[in-house]
Amino acid sequence: MTQTLQVEGIDERTILAVSKAEADCTEEDRKLRGMEKIRFKASFAYALKYFRVIEPPTKDNPGGIIKFEFWPHIKEAIQLLLDKELIVWLKSRQVGASWLVAAYVLWFVMTHLGGTVGLFSRGEGEAFELLAKCRRIYGQLPDFLKLKLQPDSGGEMGFPVMMSSIKAFAATESAGVSYTFSIIVCDEWTQHPFAEANYFASKPARDAGGQFIGIFTVDQDNLDTFAVAIFKDAAEGKNDFTPLFTPYHCRPGRDQVWYDETKRNVPTRELGTLTPELYMQRNYPASIEEALSPSQTIAAFNIKTLDEMMGDVRAPIRVERDGIDSNIVHIYKDFHIGDYFIVGTDTSHGLGKDFSVTVVMNTRTGEIVADILNNRIPPEELALHSVRMLDIFKNPLWFIESNDLGGATILTAQNLGYKNLGYEDEKETKVGFKTSGSLAAGGKVIGSRVALWSELIPAINNRQITIYNPDGLKQFYDVIRNSAKNGRIEAMTGRHDDYPMAVGIAWLKKGQVSTNRGSLAPIQSLHFSGTRRIK
Numbered sequence: 001m002t003q004t005l006q007v008e009g010i011d012e013r014t015i016l017a018v019s020k021a022e023a024d025c026t027e028e029d030r031k032l033r034g035m036e037k038i039r040f041k042a043s044f045a046y047a048l049k050y051f052r053v054i055e056p057p058t059k060d061n062p063g064g065i066i067k068f069e070f071w072p073h074i075k076e077a078i079q080l081l082l083d084k085e086l087i088v089w090l091k092s093r094q095v096g097a098s099w100l101v102a103a104y105v106l107w108f109v110m111t112h113l114g115g116t117v118g119l120f121s122r123g124e125g126e127a128f129e130l131l132a133k134c135r136r137i138y139g140q141l142p143d144f145l146k147l148k149l150q151p152d153s154g155g156e157m158g159f160p161v162m163m164s165s166i167k168a169f170a171a172t173e174s175a176g177v178s179y180t181f182s183i184i185v186c187d188e189w190t191q192h193p194f195a196e197a198n199y200f201a202s203k204p205a206r207d208a209g210g211q212f213i214g215i216f217t218v219d220q221d222n223l224d225t226f227a228v229a230i231f232k233d234a235a236e237g238k239n240d241f242t243p244l245f246t247p248y249h250c251r252p253g254r255d256q257v258w259y260d261e262t263k264r265n266v267p268t269r270e271l272g273t274l275t276p277e278l279y280m281q282r283n284y285p286a287s288i289e290e291a292l293s294p295s296q297t298i299a300a301f302n303i304k305t306l307d308e309m310m311g312d313v314r315a316p317i318r319v320e321r322d323g324i325d326s327n328i329v330h331i332y333k334d335f336h337i338g339d340y341f342i343v344g345t346d347t348s349h350g351l352g353k354d355f356s357v358t359v360v361m362n363t364r365t366g367e368i369v370a371d372i373l374n375n376r377i378p379p380e381e382l383a384l385h386s387v388r389m390l391d392i393f394k395n396p397l398w399f400i401e402s403n404d405l406g407g408a409t410i411l412t413a414q415n416l417g418y419k420n421l422g423y424e425d426e427k428e429t430k431v432g433f434k435t436s437g438s439l440a441a442g443g444k445v446i447g448s449r450v451a452l453w454s455e456l457i458p459a460i461n462n463r464q465i466t467i468y469n470p471d472g473l474k475q476f477y478d479v480i481r482n483s484a485k486n487g488r489i490e491a492m493t494g495r496h497d498d499y500p501m502a503v504g505i506a507w508l509k510k511g512q513v514s515t516n517r518g519s520l521a522p523i524q525s526l527h528f529s530g531t532r533r534i535k
Contacts, residue, residue, distance in 0.1 A: 010036075010049055018142050033144045040145055041111040044104060045078055051103045052140035053096075065140060073250040074100060081213070086206070086241040088189075088231045089215045090291055092248035093283045097215055098187060102133035105183055109157075109164035110147055117166040118181040120198060122191040124155075127168035130187050131157060134166055177201050183211045189227035190216040196226040214241075218291045219282060224482060228292065229494025235288065245291070248284035259284065293477070300453070300479040300489050302461045309463070313470040323388040328377065331392065332468040333362075333369040340364065341396035342513050344433075344505030345386060346498045347379050347406040357472070357502040358386040360393055363510045366465040369393075373472050373499060379405045383412035395420050399509050401501065402432030422509060433505050453489045456504040465507065472499035 010018075017029035018036060025033070040047045048068045057063030068074070074096055080087055081104050091097050105117040121127040134157055138146070150158035150165070158165035169175040171192040176184075184202050189195060199212075206212055216227045234241035248254050263280050271279055278295055285291035296303055316330040324331075340363045348354035356377055360370040370389055372382065386409075390396060399422035400410050410431050413421065424430040435449045459465050460476065467473045478495035481487045491497035 018144060022143070037145065040107075044082060044107050047107045047111075048078075048103060050141055050145060051107075051137050053099045054136045054140075068100075068103070069096070069252075071096070071250065071252060073246050077244060077246075078104075080242055080244055084242040085209065085211050086239075087211075087213045087244060088227070088234050088241045089213070089244045089246070090231050090288065091215065091217055091244075091246040092250070092285055093217055095246045095248070095251050097246065098130060099133060099137075101185055101187075101213060101215065102130060103137050105166055105185060106134045106137055106157075108183060109159060109162065109166055111162075112164060112182065113162055115162065115164040115182045116179060117183045117185065118176045118179060119166060119168045119185050119187065120171045120175060120192065121168075121187045122171060122193070124168075124170040126188065127170055128155060130185070131155070131166060131168040171195070171198055173197055174201075179205075180208065181205045181210055183213065186212075186214045186216075186227075188216055189214040190219060190222070190225045192227075199226065199230075217283065218285070223292065223294050223298070224480060224484070224492040226493065228492070232292065233494060245288050247286045249286065254284075294480055294492075298480045298483070299477070300457060300481055301476050303477070305461050305463065306473065306476055309460075309467060309473055310470065312466055312468065313473060314468045316468075319392070321388075321392065324392075325385065328372055328374055328385050329370070329389045330372070330469060331370045331389070333367065335393050340513050341369070341393050342506045342510045343386075343390060343396055343398040344502040344507075344509070345382070345398065345400040345406070345409060346502040346505070347382060347401060347404070347409045348375060348498060349378070349405060355496055355498040356382040357498045358382065358389065359472075359499070359502045359506055360390070360396065361465075361503070361506040361510065363513050366459070366507075368465070368467050368469065368472070368503065368506075371469055371472060371499075371502075373469060379408035380412045383409045383416065387413060387416045387418050390418070397422055397509070397513050399433040399505050400431070401505060402430070402434050403436060406432060422512065433509070435501070449489075452501070452504040452508050455508050456500065457489075459507055465503065467503070469499070472503075475499040 014032050014036060017025070017032040020029060040050065051068055052065050053068060055063040055066050077089070077097070077100055089097060105119070109115040109117055119127055119130050121130055147159045147161055150160050155168045156165050167176070167179070171186070171194055173194045175198060181202070184205060186192060186195070186198070192198060202212060214227055214230065218228065230239065230241055231243055233239045234243040248259065259280070262284070263276050266276050266279050281290055281293070293303060314332060316326070316332055317334065319326065319331045319334070342361050342363050343358060344361070345358040346356070348356045353375060355373055355375045356379070358372040359368050361367065362369050370393065372385055372389065374382075377385065390398060395418065397420050398413070398418065400406050400413065402410060402424065410421070414431070421431050422433065424432055424434050433448070435452065475491070475496050475498065478491050479489060479497050479500055480492055481489055
C-alpha cells in the first residue's frame with residue numbers, strides 16, 4: 001500500500017473540467033475526468049484534494065466547508081496510514097485526526113474491491129458520528145467521483161459496485177466478531193470498556209494483513225487502560241505498533257498565547273472537578289510525558305517529588321571485581337566502614353516482561369547504593385549476581401520476596417552459601433518476605449503488602465529515600481491507586497512496580513539491621529617498640 005506522498009495542486013484546465021455538469025462536458029473534459037479518477041484511486045494524498053471537511057463556525061473562525069490542510073503532522077499521519085499495519089495515535093484535541101481517518105477509510109472502500117472497515121467507538125452514538133464524518137466528506141465530492149451508495153442503513157455506508165462498506169459499532173464485548181475487516185479503527189480507544197477483548201477478537205483480521213488504527217486522547221485519571229499500555233510498549237519498541245503523538249501546538253496558530261488564553265477561559269462547566277492545569281494537560285498535552293503523566297488524584301506517589309528526585313539520578317561507578325557483570329550489576333557508591341545496609345529483592349520469570357530487582361539500601365541515609373534491574377535473567381541467575389554484588393557490601397541482611405519464583409531465588413542463594421537471609425516469621429522457619437502475608441503493627445495484624453506501601457509512600461514523598469537509577473525511579477510514576485480494585489496500589493496495566501516493591505521491602509525491613517557500633521572490634525594503635533602486634 002506504500003505510496004509517495006505528493007500534494008501538488010490541480011491545474012486550472014482540470015479544475016474547469018471537473019466542475020462542469022456532465023451534460024456540458026466535452027470529450028477532452030471527460031478524458032481529464034478519467035485521468036482524475038485514476039489519480040484519485042491510486043493516491044490517498046491526491047484524493048484528499050477533493051475531500052472537504054465540515055467545520056462548525058465560531059466567533060473567531062467562519063468554519064463551513066473547507067479543504068484538508070496539509071499541516072506537517074497531517075502529512076506524517078498520512079504516510080503512516082499508507083505504510084503501517086498497526087498504528088496507535090495519541091493526540092491532543094482538535095488536530096484533525098478523526099476527519100483524516102474518516103477520509104482515509106472512505107477512500108479505501110471507494111477504491112478497493114471488497115474492502116470492509118469497522119469503526120468502533122465507546123457507544124453507538126459516537127461510532128455513528130465517526131461514520132457521519134465519512135458521509136459528510138462523501139457528500140462534498142464532485143459527482144463524477146461518486147459511486148452509487150446502498151440504501152442508508154444508519155450504521156453502515158456501502159458501495160455495491162465495489163462490494164465494500166464501512167460499518168459502525170459500539171465497542172461492546174462481542175462487537176464485530178463475525179466480520180473479517182480490512183481496516184479496524186478504534187476511536188477514543190482509551191474509553192472502550194472492552195478494549196482488550198475487542199483487540200484480541202480482531203486477531204484473525206490482523207493475521208490476514210488487516211490494518212488496526214487506535215486513536216485516543218488521554219484521561220490522566222484513568223491511565224490504566226489497554227490503549228495506554230499499547231502506546232507505551234510501542235514507544236519502547238516492545239510491540240509491532242507504530243506510535244504517533246500529536247501535541248497541541250502542531251496545529252498552526254496554537255502558540256503559547258493561544259494556550260494561556262484557552263486555559264484562562266475554560267468554562268467552569270467543562271472543568272467539572274478538574275483544575276485548569278489538569279484540563280489543559282488532558283486535552284492539550286505538549287509532550288508524551290505530559291500526556292501520560294497520571295493526575296495526582298490516582299498516582300500513589302507525589303509526582304512533583306518524583307520529578308525532583310530525577311535530579312539525583314546518576315550513572316553507576318566503575319567497579320572491577322571478579323564475577324561482577326557491570327551490564328547487570330550497578331554500583332553507585334562503594335562500601336565504606338561504618339555504613340549499614342539492607343537488601344530487598346523482587347523476582348520475575350526473566351522472559352522480558354516483569355523485572356527482577358535487587359536493591360541495596362544504606363539504612364542510615366536511605367540511598368539505594370547498588371541495584372540489579374533486569375527483565376532477562378531467570379531467578380537462579382538473579383541470585384548469583386545478587387550474591388556477588390552483596391559481597392562488596394559485606395553480605396548484609398537480605399529479604400527476598402518469596403511469592404511465585406522468589407522461592408527459586410531463595411534456594412539458589414542458600415545453595416551459594418549466603419548466610420544472612422531474612423525470615424518471614426520471628427521463629428525463623430520461613431526464609432523470605434511474603435507480600436501476600438501479614439504483619440503485626442500497632443497491636444493489629446495487617447497485610448504485608450499494605451504495610452509495605454504505607455511505609456514506602458511517605459518515605460518517598462518526604463525525600464527520605466534517594467534513588468540513582470533513572471529506570472528504577474520511572475517505575476514509581478506508574479504506581480497508582482486502582483479505583484477498579486477498591487484503591488489497590490499497583491502498577492498500571494502493562495507497566496511495572498518491581499523496583500518500588502524491592503525498595504519497599506528494604507525500607508520496611510531496615511529496622512532489623514543492627515547498627516550497634518560497639519560490636520565492632522577497635523583498631524589497635526600502632527607501636528614501634530615492644531612486642532605488641534596488630535591483630
